[in-house]
Amino acid sequence: MVKVVVAGGTGEVAREVIDAILAKNKHDVVVLTRKDITEPITGVTFIKVDYTDKASLVKAVRDADVVLSFIVIHLDPENVAQKNLIDAAVEVGVKRFAPSEWALKSGSGVPFYAGKDQIREYLEEINKDKKVLEYTLFQPGLFLDYFAHPYADTRHLNTTAMQLDFQHRRGIQVDDGQHPVVLTLVRDLAAVVAEAIDYAGEWPVVGGIRGSPTTFAEILKLGEELRGPFKTDTVSADDIKNGVLNTTWVPTINHPSIPPEQREEMSKLLLQGFLKAAVLGKGDVSDEWNRLLPEYKFTGAEEYLRKVWEGKP
Incomplete structure (x- = not known):
């Protein structure tokens, strides 16, 4: 103990x-x-x-x-x-x-x-x-639960939409979306x-901790398979690196640490930050704990998102 x-x-x-x-x-x-x-x-x-x-x-x-x-x-x-x-x-x-x-x-x-x-x-x-x-x-990496919003079965984590919004069938991706990311x-x-x-x-x-290594393109493809076509905004890596964000929408981050009056501005800054992190490969975390705990079985992104979204309106 x-x-x-x-x-x-x-x-x-x-x-x-x-x-x-x-x-x-x-x-x-x-x-x-x-x-x-x-x-x-x-x-x-x-x-x-x-x-x-x-x-x-x-x-x-x-x-x-x-x-x-x-x-x-x-x-x-x-x-x-x-x-x-x-x-x-x-x-x-x-x-x-x-x-x-x-x-x-x-x-x-x-x-x-x-x-x-x-x-x-x-x-x-x-x-x-x-x-x-x-x-x-x-x-x-990023919490996989967010891509199940608003149906994630978390006990305490309140999810919110991310740049791939399955609920409203819309997405934001950088270039071809092939930047690697880990969803856990x-x-x-x-x-x-x-x-x-x-x-x-x-x-x-x-x-x-590598729950499910993937790319945003793969998650978008899965989203369209499960939910139908997404309206997707594509932004360039160069624009993101230079702090330029041209999108038709921004996912609203409803986190208790963000005051309501700051939510719009901070949501935009967070989106820019997460997209830049993707370009820099910062979402592709390493696997130290996977190797140290080889018997632990992680839930795969496709397995989880299929279970959540199949049959949803």
């Missing part, structure tokens, strides 16, 4: 991961949160923290074996919260740490992910002379994290 501390543990992806850990019925789970808790979770201890107060974080993570961070990067100016969390983990001798990654490869260019790169540099600096904190960058179900990510906690070996620094 180990003690797992989850920072930002009331968030959607965090809740999916916590459920997977609790399902093993063998670990103590502690959630750090800024909020007052009105809905307790059986088997979870909640601690209200101030992430600007390092002393309180030291107390909160003391005796922890693993710390998982789901702190929302773009809501953590100067990465104060996550740096303090890392410093506290080092001070009390936490064995393992996972920063707030949960997405694409490093250096994706997505504007709201810049803090991820800065935290990676911070962790590298801490371990520069000798390893003081074992950590892994859990990188699952959030429940597969959660299961891998739960297995990683029990993994006896050393965590890899880069922790790629």
Whole structure:
């Protein structure tokens, strides 16, 4: 049994991961949160923290074996919260740490992910002379669940339309859409994290998780097979690299961290960022955890999307 501390543990992806850990019925789970808790979770201890107060974080993570961070990067100016969390983990001798990654490869260019790169540099600096904190960058690519919106069978993750919108039969792709991407179900990510906690070996620094390697062209082809012809906007890689976005529509990102009045602007910036990441190959994450957990069977994109969309109006 180990003690797992989850920072930002009331968030959607965090809740999916916590459920997977609790399902093993063998670990103590502690959630750090800024909020007052009105809905307790059986088997979870909640601690209200101030992430600007390092002393309180030291107390909160003391005796922890693993710390998982789901702190929302773009809501953590100067990465104060996550740096303090890392410093506290080092001070009390936490064995393992996972920063707030949960997405694409490093250096994706997505504007709201810049803090991820800065935290990676911070962790590298801490371990520069000798390893003081074992950590892994859990990188699952894009969540496959989003392409099942609004019918995804997630427990906590609220999905939203992406650049391939199966519901409305429309798409946005760069050039011929052959840029590789990995799509991973959030429940597969959660299961891998739960297995990683029990993994006896050393965590890899880069922790790629390849649920279903594919291309946007292949997913679009599947979408048209299941749903009929899509109205597809094609943009050039050169335009995307230069920050030019000429499309007839933009998928609206309905995420709780984005205020309604900023939703339109931020949705456009995120679309530009995700398309640029595709051009740069940042959605094609590596397979470190697949190789370390060879018995785990991932759900394929085609298998999942066929099950979701066949027979839907």
